[in-house]
Amino acid sequence: EDQVTQSPEALRLQEGESSSLNCSYTVSGLRGLFWYRQDPGKGPEFLFTLYSAGEEKEKERLKATLTKKESFLHITAPKPEDSATYLCAVQAYGGGSNYKLTFGKGTLLTVNP
Amino acid sequence: GAGVSQSPRYKVAKRGQDVALRCDPISGHVSLFWYQQALGQGPEFLTYFQNEAQLDKSGLPSDRFFAERPEGSVSTLKIQRTQQEDSAVYLCASSLAWESRGTQYFGPGTRLLVL
Numbered sequence: 001e002d003q004v005t006q007s008p009e010a011l012r013l014q015e016g017e018s019s020s021l022n023c024s025y026t027v028s029g030l031r032g033l034f035w036y037r038q039d040p041g042k043g044p045e046f047l048f049t050l051y052s053a054g055e056e057k058e059k060e061r062l063k064a065t066l067t068k069k070e071s072f073l074h075i076t077a078p079k080p081e082d083s084a085t086y087l088c089a090v091q092a093y094g095g096g097s098n099y100k101l102t103f104g105k106g107t108l109l110t111v112n113p
Numbered sequence: 114g115a116g117v118s119q120s121p122r123y124k125v126a127k128r129g130q131d132v133a134l135r136c137d138p139i140s141g142h143v144s145l146f147w148y149q150q151a152l153g154q155g156p157e158f159l160t161y162f163q164n165e166a167q168l169d170k171s172g173l174p175s176d177r178f179f180a181e182r183p184e185g186s187v188s189t190l191k192i193q194r195t196q197q198e199d200s201a202v203y204l205c206a207s208s209l210a211w212e213s214r215g216t217q218y219f220g221p222g223t224r225l226l227v228l
Contacts, residue, residue, distance in 0.1 A: 043204055043219035087155055101217060103155030
């Protein structure tokens with residue numbers, strides 16, 4: 001069974017204080033790893049897709065990396081508007097269900113001014 | 114352009130009532146997904162459509178849950194005889210790629226509260 005574990009559950013940073021969020025996964029074969037941002041009362045907003053170990057993607061202050069066992073979301077010099085829950089999800093090969101996303105519980109990030 | 118839309122945004126139901134939740138996917142998106150998100154949890158897969166065909170309904174928690182997409186665009190998730198444990202946010206997502214590797218784009222969700 002595919003599993004996704006995110007840590008920490010909650011992270012509080014000061015504005016400008018860089019840090020990383022972790023997503024550990026167990027899948028039979030990885031089709032893709034997805035990062036989403038979710039604001040209170042809204043649906044998840046797509047950030048990145050990573051397909052193979054060693055791949056990296058960047059968007060503004062965010063950088064996502066992928067290894068064979070985990071992914072990191074690095075946040076450089078965060079601003080208060082980066083406060084949100086960050087969700088990690090995997091899409092796996094095989095089992096006749098290579099389209100569904102399996103999500104972690106998310107990391108609640110709070111950035112104080 | 115327009116994203117995925119869902120209605121109603123909020124629904125309060127008395128235990129035992131039937132409810133219907135609507136999803137309008139992004140125009141031209143072939144794949145459509147329903148997820149359930151409990152408070153403080155990540156979304157969990159319910160069901161998947163490719164055009165009008167429901168290819169996977171393995172995540173539906175009971176036979177009280179039913180989903181349809183008769184013309185391959187708008188989808189409706191129906192819950193019969195609602196129970197308190199059905200209270201959650203129901204998210205709809207759509208994807209362009211028919212081979213299903215495409216990115217899934219989510220709507221704002223319908224927050225269901227069963228009293």
